[in-house]
Amino acid sequence: MIKHNYKKLMMIYLLWWGSNTALAIDFDAGDYTAMPAGTNLGLLYYTHSHSGNYVSQGHSTKHDTKLNQDVSVLRVIHFTTIGGFTVDPQFLLPFGHVNGRLGGNDMGSTQGVGDLILASTVWFYNDPSTQTYFGVTPFLYAPTGRYRHEGSLNMGENRWKYALQAAFSTPVYDKLLLDIGLDATKFGDNNDYGVQSSRLAQNTLYQGQVHLRYLITPALDLRTSYTKEWGGNSSVDGVSQGKPAENKYTFGAAYMFPSHTQLLGTWGRDASIENGFKSESVIKLRLMQMF
Numbered sequence: 286m287i288k289h290n291y292k293k294l295m296m297i298y299l300l301w302w303g304s305n306t307a308l309a310i311d312f313d314a315g316d317y318t319a320m321p322a323g324t325n326l327g328l329l330y331y332t333h334s335h336s337g338n339y340v341s342q343g344h345s346t347k348h349d350t351k352l353n354q355d356v357s358v359l360r361v362i363h364f365t366t367i368g369g370f371t372v373d374p375q376f377l378l379p380f381g382h383v384n385g386r387l388g389g390n391d392m393g394s395t396q397g398v399g400d401l402i403l404a405s406t407v408w409f410y411n412d413p414s415t416q417t418y419f420g421v422t423p424f425l426y427a428p429t430g431r432y433r434h435e436g437s438l439n440m441g442e443n444r445w446k447y448a449l450q451a452a453f454s455t456p457v458y459d460k461l462l463l464d465i466g467l468d469a470t471k472f473g474d475n476n477d478y479g480v481q482s483s484r485l486a487q488n489t490l491y492q493g494q495v496h497l498r499y500l501i502t503p504a505l506d507l508r509t510s511y512t513k514e515w516g517g518n519s520s521v522d523g524v525s526q527g528k529p530a531e532n533k534y535t536f537g538a539a540y541m542f543p544s545h546t547q548l549l550g551t552w553g554r555d556a557s558i559e560n561g562f563k564s565e566s567v568i569k570l571r572l573m574q575m576f
Contacts, residue, residue, distance in 0.1 A: 310424065310448055310450055310468045310470060310492060311494065311512065312450070312452065312464075312466060312494065312496075313496070313539075313549060313551075313571065314462070314464045314496035314497070314498045314506075314508045314510065315454070315462075315464070315498065315539070316452075316464075317406070317408075317418050317419075317420050317452040317453070317454045317464060317466070318416070318418055318454060319364070319371045319373075319406075319408045319411045319413075319418055319420070320364045320371075320373070320575075321364065322364055322365050322366045322371065323364065323365070324363075324364040324575060324576075325361075325362065325363050325364070325575070325576050326360075326361070326362040326364075326573055326574070326575055326576075327360075327361055327362075327573070327574045327576070328358075328359075328360040328361075328362070328571060328572065328573045328574075329357065329358070329359060329360075329571070329572045330357055330358040330360065330569065330570070330571050331355075331356075331357045331569070331570045331571075332354070332355075332356050332357070332358075332567065332568070332569045332570075333353075333354070333355050333566075333567070333568045334352075334353070334354040334356075334564050334566070334567045334568075335351070335352070335353055335354075335564070335565055335566050335567075336350075336351065336352045336562035336563055336564050336565055337350055337351050337565060338350065338562070338563045338565070339352075339387055339388075339561070339562050339563075340558055340559065340560060340561065340562075340563055341527070341560055342527055342559070342560065343559070346387060346388050348388060348389065349386055349388060349389040350385075350386055350387050350388055351385055351386050352383070352384075352385035352392075352562040353383070353384050353385065354381065354382075354383045355381050355382045355383075356379055356380070356381035356382075356383070356399070357379070357380055357381050358377050358378065358379045358380075359377070359378045359380075360375060360376070360377045360378075361375060361376060362374075362375040363375070370407050370408060370409065370411075371407075371408040371411050372405050372406065372407050372408070373405060373406050374404075374405040375403075375404050375405060376401065376402065376403055376404075377401075377402040377404070378398065378399070378401055378402070379398070379399035379400070379402075379430070379440070380397065380398045380399060380440070381396065381399070381440065382394065382395070382396040383395050383396070383438050383440070384438070385437075385438060385562075392437040392438055393436065393437055393438060394438065395431065395433075395436060395438045395439055395440055396431075396440070397430070397431035397440050398429070398430055398431060398440060398441075399430040399431075399440040399441055400426050400427060400428055400429055400430040400440075400441050400442055400446075401426075401427045401429045401430075402424060402425070402426050402427075403424070403425045403427070404422055404423065404424045404425070405422065405423065406420040406421065406422040407420060407421055407422075408420040409421065415455070415456070416454070416455065416456050416462065417454065417455040417456075418453070418454045418455075419451075419452070419453045419454075420451070420452055421449065421450070421451045422449070422450045422451075422452075423447075423448070423449050424446075424447070424448035424449070424450065424470075425445075425446075425447060426442070426445065426446035426447070426448070427445065428441060428442060428443050428444055428445060429441065430442070434477045434478060434479060434480070434482055435479075435480050442475065443475045443477055443478070444472060444473045444474060444475040444485070445472075445473035446470055446471070446472055446473065447470070447471045447473075448468055448469065448470040448471070449468060449469055450466055450467070450468035451466065451467055451468070452464060452465065452466035452467075452494075453465055453466075460499055460500040460501075461497065461498070461499050461500075462497070462498045462499075462500070463495075463496070463497060464494075464495075464496035464497075464498070465493075465494065465495050465496070466493070466494045467491070467492070467493050467494075468491070468492050469489055469490070469491050469492075470489065470490045470491075470492075470517075471489050472486070472487040472488075472489075472490070474486050478521060479521070483521050483522045484521070484522055485519065485520075485521055486519065486520050487517060487518070487519040487520070488516055488517055488518045488519070488528075489516055489517065490514060490516050490517030490528075490529070491514065491515050491516045491517070492512060492513070492514045492515075493512070493513050494510060494511070494512045495510060495511050495512075496508060496509070496510040497509050497510070503541075504540055504541040504542075505538070505539070505540050505541075506538065506539050507537075507538050508535075508536070508537050508538065508539065508551070509534070509535065509536050509537075510534065510535045510551075510553075511532075511533075511534045512531075512532070512533050512534070513531075513532050514529055514530060514531045514532070515528075515530060516528065517529055526560070527559060527560035528559060528560060529558060529559065529560055529561050530557070530558060530559035530560070531555060531557070531558045531559075531561070532555065532556040532557045532558070533553055533554065533555045533556060533564070533567075534553055534554070534556055535551045535552065535553030535567070535569075536551065536552055536553065537549065537550050537551030537552060537569075538550060545574065545575040545576070546572070546573065546574050546575075547571075547572075547573040547575075548570070548571070548572060548573075549569075549570070549571040549572075549573070550568075550569070550570050550571075551567075551568075551569045552566070552567065552568055552569075553567045553569075554566055554567060
């Protein structure tokens with residue numbers, strides 16, 4: 286009876302919650318620093334996330350439970366000027382592998398390409414002399430990723446998503462820099478959700494981020510961040526499935542080589558979560574080439 290209930294939960298509930306961590310609208314400290322027009326950036330991200338605890342409406346499942354995510358993102362950015370404003374049209378393409386178990390029940394695994402993301406920041410304030418910037422970024426998530434409605438885990442979400450993010454970056458004291466951001470994500474419906482092809486709907490999800498960087502040298506920095514989510518309650522055929530309410534933190538460093546190649550590495554984990562897998566360790570590496 287217990288295994289039957291877990292299996293039902295996996296197929297109806299975790300299809301979305303279990304594989305969405307890598308697609309949150311997180312930005313790295315310094316991302317809202319505007320580059321000169323004509324600059325191009327090529328970025329490759331790799332994230333390894335591990336969890337051994339699934340939380341559902343205040344109840345934890347830890348026995349024989351795990352979720353491992355190895356997800357990469359290819360990102361290409363071009364800076365230009367339109368109407369006197371600096372803008373950076375870009376695309377992001379996630380791909381990777383996810384596998385998991387819940388309470389002794391195998392959730393299986395999935396691999397392949399995730400949903401294509403199109404975005405472009407518009408800088409409404411851009412002052413390199415004071416290192417102060419303010420930008421707004423609209424995001425469009427197209428349902429192009431691999432998706433099987435009968436699968437417990439998927440790389441794609443089979444729904445459109447629209448998001449708007451605003452962020453402000455400025456020095457606060459000597460070599461200490463602050464980045465703060467706020468975003469909202471609006472979700473389309475997934476009308477082919479789970480084994481019964483149910484309707485998955487979700488309310489707008491909000492997220493706030495605070496990042497601090499300390500410049501040891503102009504090329505090397507130490508950084509930390511804290512992120513909080515609220516809203517985003519989801520439902521399946523009108524039955525509430527709860528909200529993520531994820532709070533997380535990270536620590537890391539970044540170094541810019543003379544070749545205009547930057548290597549960034551961070552480690553973090555969830556401080557709390559109301560519904561979903563609670564990440565115990567999240568390692569992220571980012572390689573950026575400026576050209």
